[in-house]
Amino acid sequence: MKLEEPQALNAFGALSQETRLRMVRVLVQAGPEGMAAGAVGEAVDASSSSASFHLSHLERAGLIQSRRESRSIIYSANFEGLAGLVEFLMRDCCSGHPEVCLPAASVAAECCTPANAKETACAC
Amino acid sequence: MKLEEPQALNAFGALSQETRLRMVRVLVQAGPEGMAAGAVGEAVDASSSSASFHLSHLERAGLIQSRRESRSIIYSANFEGLAGLVEFLMRDCCSGHPEVCLPAASVAAECCTPANAKETACAC
DNA sequence: TCAATATCTCAATGAATGTTGAAACAGTGG
DNA sequence: CCACTGTTTCAACATTCATTGAGATATTGA
Numbered sequence: 001m002k003l004e005e006p007q008a009l010n011a012f013g014a015l016s017q018e019t020r021l022r023m024v025r026v027l028v029q030a031g032p033e034g035m036a037a038g039a040v041g042e043a044v045d046a047s048s049s050s051a052s053f054h055l056s057h058l059e060r061a062g063l064i065q066s067r068r069e070s071r072s073i074i075y076s077a078n079f080e081g082l083a084g085l086v087e088f089l090m091r092d093c094c095s096g097h098p099e100v101c102l103p104a105a106s107v108a109a110e111c112c113t114p115a116n117a118k119e120t121a122c123a124c
Numbered sequence: 125m126k127l128e129e130p131q132a133l134n135a136f137g138a139l140s141q142e143t144r145l146r147m148v149r150v151l152v153q154a155g156p157e158g159m160a161a162g163a164v165g166e167a168v169d170a171s172s173s174s175a176s177f178h179l180s181h182l183e184r185a186g187l188i189q190s191r192r193e194s195r196s197i198i199y200s201a202n203f204e205g206l207a208g209l210v211e212f213l214m215r216d217c218c219s220g221h222p223e224v225c226l227p228a229a230s231v232a233a234e235c236c237t238p239a240n241a242k243e244t245a246c247a248c
Numbered sequence: 249t250c251a252a253t254a255t256c257t258c259a260a261t262g263a264a265t266g267t268t269g270a271a272a273c274a275g276t277g278g
Numbered sequence: 279c280c281a282c283t284g285t286t287t288c289a290a291c292a293t294t295c296a297t298t299g300a301g302a303t304a305t306t307g308a
Contacts, residue, residue: 005145013140016133017296028219037255050297052256071254071305079223086213086228089206095152096234099203104210105232108225141266161285174267176286195275195284 001084007062008088011081014061019046020054027064027077034076036069125208131186132212135205138185143170144178151188151201158191158200 003011015021022044027034035043041051055075058064062081066073086104094100127135139145146168151158159167165175179199182188186205190197210228218224 009140012136016137016140082218083224083227087231089210090231094206100207100210101232103207104228107211107214108229
């Protein structure tokens, strides 16, 4: 997903808050199945109304998504959005300078070890 | 440069503001030689005091750096800091999920074309 | 339908952030 | 040393953001 500047601003703003950054981490760990709103709030030690506020914020910013599952609302990481943000940072913001891209490339190479790159085809 | 969570929060906060995001872009384009504070302010259409405020903010966040050069203060992008932020996003925040890393890897591959990867040795 | 559970919405409050203009400070050239 | 240029600092103000508690909404099981 290609991010434009306003979306990138929203995404950075969303990640610039401790509770929300932790929520993203928790949801990334949880993977595509995601977690119920209440569970996320508990994991980051936020009241239910505070959790709801921050989760909506993250969803508006395109970093997470939600689906209803009986009484619960399940939130999960939006990997496309997160990838888009990394891409924005590397490409638009940093103009593809090697000083930024090369370290990123080596992180990418690491993450593509068999341990992490399960079913996904790996280009590295 | 390895970023910890508080530094990453500061960096995201710094980039979540339009004027500052544009300043970073301008300074990245300018390269290591950098630009005088006044020139950056002019480029992003900010008053001198507003420019000074945002430049300090970016410097505190580790995204840019400054040096005095006669009467001017020259700001330049801190590529280590920017790379650290990309790395944080990929590694700590996204746990190295392939959904995020693979797109990043292809951006990195692009940026390592001869056009951009001048004197820097390229691992791609 | 009722009670219980899970979540969201709303309004109020205080804290943090951004903007402005005036004034201070530092370095340079005459 | 003085006037000038480039930049920062400061205080005041408006705006935005985060937290809270109370209440509204939706879903389920009895």
